[in-house]
Amino acid sequence: MSEISIQSMSIQLSSFMLESGEASGQVAVDCCLWGPSDKPLVVVMGGISANRWAFSCPSNQQTGWWSQVVNDAATLNSKEFQFLTFDYFSFPNNVINPPLLTTTDQAQLLKLLQKQLKLPQLYAVIGASYGGMVALAFAAAYPGSLQHLICLAAADKNSVKSQALRHIQRNVIGLGQQFATDPNSQKQFMSLARSLAMVGYRGEDEWEHRFQHEQPGKGLDEVTAYLQYHGNKFADKFSASRYCQLSRSIDYHQVDVSAIEADTLLIGFSSDQMVPVHFIENMIDKFRSPCQAKFINSIYGHDGFLLEAEQINAIFKNYFREKAHDCIEPNSCCASGY
Secondary structure (H helix, E strand, O other): OOOOOEEEEEEEEOOOEOOOOOEOOOEEEEEEEEOOOOOOEEEEEOOOOOOOOOOOEHHHOEOOOOOOOEOOOOOEOOOOOEEEEEOOOOOOOOOOOOOOOOHHHHHHHHHHHHHHOOOOOEEEEEEEOHHHHHHHHHHHHOHHHEEEEEEEOOOOEOOHHHHHHHHHHHHHHHHHHHHOOOHHHHHHHHHHHHHHHHHHHOOHHHHHHHHOOOOOOHHHHHHHHHHHHHHHHHHHHOOHHHHHHHHHHHHOOEOOHHHOOOEEEEEEEOOOOOOOHHHHHHHHOOOOOOEEEEEEOOOOHHHHHHHOHHHHHHHHHHHHHHOHHHOOOOOOHHHHOO
16 A cells, blocks of 8 residues: 655744733644645544654654554545644743643644645544544634534543542652652653553553453552553653643633534543543533534543544444535635635
8 A cells, every 4th residue: 555645844833822811932833734635624633642643654654643543444544535633732841830721722723724724624623532622622713614523532621530630640740850860760750640641541441351360469560560661651752841731731621512513423432531421421412513422332441542443433434424425625725714
């Protein structure tokens, strides 16, 4: 299979006003346009650790974080769609006490990208986890900018339990910054914070099935090694400042979904502790636009959006087959009002 065509670029955006009332300063956004420009345009966004490399890109030695869902053998393929992906905005590591960022600020970033790149009305905005929050915020703030909204493992607000877990994670990182004497020691605190996050991401049944052991202590040894490996891997590539900024922005996420006009598909996961199914169920009745919800029975908890590719692809296949008749004129700049 030939490699998907890609435009990878860094876009310079002028300073814009954040939801907090402070200025962003000039922003450089790394983004990618994947596939042919004459096809309906779809935005794809993932969790806070995701980046613009949603597709696999062998020439850049990049493994796509959602490559099992967005690929040329799937419903979301570059033969029928063009895709926009981008890196979330955060202030540089050397900014002390950076202003609060919100999911609405990330949505504004997407809108500015759409305008600066002279992109059409978006056929669909698809977001999972943090990206789902940004997608909801975008659809509410700019209702005429998209036709379809697809939101996985996200709701209009966050549970108190998830806020408490993130608070502890940021405090662990803060202790490392306060007491650790060198960057490598600080990374250990970052790794520990990420390990705590992972415990919340996965479902209880998966932990029991994967690490339960007849020999006392053996299961603990295995799960400890697993968490340490993935925590260290994350700490090697993600700065503490960026992690804390994006983590904090989740705590302030709240969207009035009654403002959304796009046809909406919500997807939840049965064992998700971060975004429990009832949070999504409670959100459905708040929509005024057409809205449907699908719930996937999964042991993988919040990480179901990464690991339940087969079920997600089946849902997407049915959804996009139903909506095939309403494709906008491909990449008509008139559609976005420019």
